[in-house]
Amino acid sequence: MSDTTIKPRIEKIPLSEQFFQKLPVLLVPILAVAGLLAIGNPASWLTLTVAGLAMGMMIFIMASGLTVVFGLMDVINFGHGAFVAVGAFVGFTVLAWLAGWTASPSVMLNLTAVLIAILAAMLVTGLLGYAFERVIVMPVYGEHLKQILVTMGGLIVAQQMIYVVWGPDELHISRPEAFKGSLVIGEAAIEKYRLVAVGIGLALFLGMRHILKSTKVGLLVRAGVENGEMVEALGYRIRLLFLIVFMTGSALAGLGGVMWGLYQETITAHMGSEIMVLVFIVVIIGGLGSVEGCFIGAMLVGLLANYTAFLAPKVALISTIALMVAILMWRPQGLYPVVKAK
Amino acid sequence: MTDALLTLSGVHTHIGPYHILQGVDLIVPQGGVTVLLGRNGAGKTTTLRTIMGLWKASQGDVRFEDHVITRLDTPEISRRGIAFVPEDMGIFTDLTVAENMLLAAANGPIDEKRLAWIKELFPPIGTFWNSSAGTLSGGQKQMLAVARAIIEPRRLILIDEPTKGLAPAIINAMTDALRELKNTDTTILLVEQNFTMASSIGDTVAVMDDGRIIHAGAMQELVDDADLQEKLMGLSLEAHQ
Ligand SMILES: Nc1ncnc2c1ncn2[C@@H]1O[C@H](COP(=O)(O)OP(=O)(O)O)[C@@H](O)[C@H]1O
Ligand SMILES: [Mg+2]
Numbered sequence: 367m368s369d370t371t372i373k374p375r376i377e378k379i380p381l382s383e384q385f386f387q388k389l390p391v392l393l394v395p396i397l398a399v400a401g402l403l404a405i406g407n408p409a410s411w412l413t414l415t416v417a418g419l420a421m422g423m424m425i426f427i428m429a430s431g432l433t434v435v436f437g438l439m440d441v442i443n444f445g446h447g448a449f450v451a452v453g454a455f456v457g458f459t460v461l462a463w464l465a466g467w468t469a470s471p472s473v474m475l476n477l478t479a480v481l482i483a484i485l486a487a488m489l490v491t492g493l494l495g496y497a498f499e500r501v502i503v504m505p506v507y508g509e510h511l512k513q514i515l516v517t518m519g520g521l522i523v524a525q526q527m528i529y530v531v532w533g534p535d536e537l538h539i540s541r542p543e544a545f546k547g548s549l550v551i552g553e554a555a556i557e558k559y560r561l562v563a564v565g566i567g568l569a570l571f572l573g574m575r576h577i578l579k580s581t582k583v584g585l586l587v588r589a590g591v592e593n594g595e596m597v598e599a600l601g602y603r604i605r606l607l608f609l610i611v612f613m614t615g616s617a618l619a620g621l622g623g624v625m626w627g628l629y630q631e632t633i634t635a636h637m638g639s640e641i642m643v644l645v646f647i648v649v650i651i652g653g654l655g656s657v658e659g660c661f662i663g664a665m666l667v668g669l670l671a672n673y674t675a676f677l678a679p680k681v682a683l684i685s686t687i688a689l690m691v692a693i694l695m696w697r698p699q700g701l702y703p704v705v706k707a708k
Numbered sequence: 709m710t711d712a713l714l715t716l717s718g719v720h721t722h723i724g725p726y727h728i729l730q731g732v733d734l735i736v737p738q739g740g741v742t743v744l745l746g747r748n749g750a751g752k753t754t755t756l757r758t759i760m761g762l763w764k765a766s767q768g769d770v771r772f773e774d775h776v777i778t779r780l781d782t783p784e785i786s787r788r789g790i791a792f793v794p795e796d797m798g799i800f801t802d803l804t805v806a807e808n809m810l811l812a813a814a815n816g817p818i819d820e821k822r823l824a825w826i827k828e829l830f831p832p833i834g835t836f837w838n839s840s841a842g843t844l845s846g847g848q849k850q851m852l853a854v855a856r857a858i859i860e861p862r863r864l865i866l867i868d869e870p871t872k873g874l875a876p877a878i879i880n881a882m883t884d885a886l887r888e889l890k891n892t893d894t895t896i897l898l899v900e901q902n903f904t905m906a907s908s909i910g911d912t913v914a915v916m917d918d919g920r921i922i923h924a925g926a927m928q929e930l931v932d933d934a935d936l937q938e939k940l941m942g943l944s945l946e947a948h949q
Pocket of ligand 1: 752
């Protein structure tokens with residue numbers, strides 16, 4: 367190259383702006399402190415906070431696949447809840463088969479049973495995701511209205527299939543011995559299962575972050591979210607990437623379904639569509655397509671739902687919607703807007 | 709005349725209801741730089757996108773190295789050795805410069821020798837290796853876009869207006885880099901509105917208007933023929949000088 371000098375341009379981001387960029391992350395501790403002030407009693411606060419985080423983690427697990435599918439494929443999947451429900455039912459069936467293990471006092475056997483249930487649920491919902499993408503989603507890429515109609519249709523079909531296989535009644539699923547009961551810390555009682563949920567959710571979040579930041583598939587997903595055409599022009603078959611991501615998202619919804627089922631201890635064919643309201647709120651709050659935003663959104667929704675349920679049960683239902691409205695007024699694209707070409 | 713590397717014959721492209729390319733006949737000879745000129749809206753970008761398979765020709769054929777590639781998917785066309793630097797550069801701003809380059813090396817790990825050569829061509833690639841590509845200036849982004857296209861050896865590179873909106877010093881740097889690239893066995897199809905730049909590196913030229921090629925020949929011929937320039941430029945070029 368010639369002797370032209372090209373001025374390096376390193377952006378010094380002003381402190382105020384740095385704070386502004388970090389603000390979404392700070393919202394979670396801010397909400398927790400606000401909760402403590404409002405609730406007053408530290409023991410109740412601790413119980414509610416762990417409950418809120420656990421709920422948030424489970425919503426995150428269900429929502430993470432949906433947000434990546436939207437970001438990468440620009441597909442609005444109203445059928446996502448089907449994978450949650452199917453996952454829960456498959457998990458239930460496996461745990462019922464392994465009743466001897468779940469009832470056993472051996473923590474190892476308990477854990478193995480849950481692990482098998484989770485793997486089976488993820489396998490079934492992952493394969494179901496394969497069929498769903500090929501049959502239902504593929505013909506309607508790029509057409510939002512059709513996507514909404516057709517994926518809702520898929521949801522209804524899936525729910526009817528659950529009726530056929532498992533019957534119309536709600537089923538009771540009991541937690542393995544090791545997950546029953548609470549730990550008592552000072553005056554606060556913390557359900558063991560919630561700690562497990564927090565652990566799994568956190569591990570999943572860190573794992574997803576690692577994959578998205580440090581593996582080629584992860585880089586392709588992030589690049590594809592911004593500019594899918596360019597990914598193809600570089601020689602990658604984005605349709606294959608779509609399929610992998612869709613199947614992964616479906617399997618995660620299945621995992622979320624098992625965990626949510628064990629949390630509620632009751633499962634129904636329409637549990638998926640019920641939880642989807644919260645899942646969509648979380649995806650929108652986080653910024654469509656953003657895994658980080660989705661995680662923070664889920665924590666906020668989980669905490670707020672538990673705090674308000676304690677403080678003012680009557681407004682608990684609308685509090686999460688109010689949160690979404692407030693955040694969208696502040697950041698219309700959600701907490702972490704995703705860059706899109708064009 | 710050398711063998712044709714790429715040939716478009718009677719290519720028509722529709723975008724939705726619009727009939728954009730209306731029978732494009734274009735020959736890109738093996739080696740050197742072919743410049744595609746034409747006023748805004750003539751169909752230059754559409755031509756490149758059609759070659760790349762991003763828009764499908766509704767009629768006519770695109771041949772590359774004796775194979776018809778008209779109906780192939782974009783990734784397949786890319787893997788046959790055609791790289792594309794789009795008008796908007798197509799940088800992944802959420803990724804670092806290094807990650808952009810890593811993805812561009814679709815066939816495996818980056819060849820370190822080639823990378824060193826690219827860093828010589830475009831020093832900012834080395835300087836900002838670990839920076840987020842979104843923080844680069846316009847000129848640096850353009851360099852990254854070209855660097856991505858050449859990180860693996862390619863038969864043909866399609867470059868859409870690489871000097872658009874850039875400062876003169878950066879245009880010179882870019883021109884020098886393309887001139888050096890010419891000396892490798894990569895063929896370049898360059899869309900360019902800056903005639904000074906285009907004539908300084910072009911070997912062959914084609915001029916488009918209204919979705920058709922209205923002139924094709926050696927660049928020197930056009931440079932020497934003031935009348936022809938007047939005729940074509942009046943139509944297509946002067947407004948952009
Ligand atoms: N996405 C699109 N939808 C509709 N018309 C388009 C689109 N892209 C380009 N065109 C039209 O096609 C014609 C050729 O455009 P283009 O190939 O971009 O021209 P150039 O690159 O020579 O400026 C223009 O009239 C433009 O308005
Ligand atoms: Mg153009």
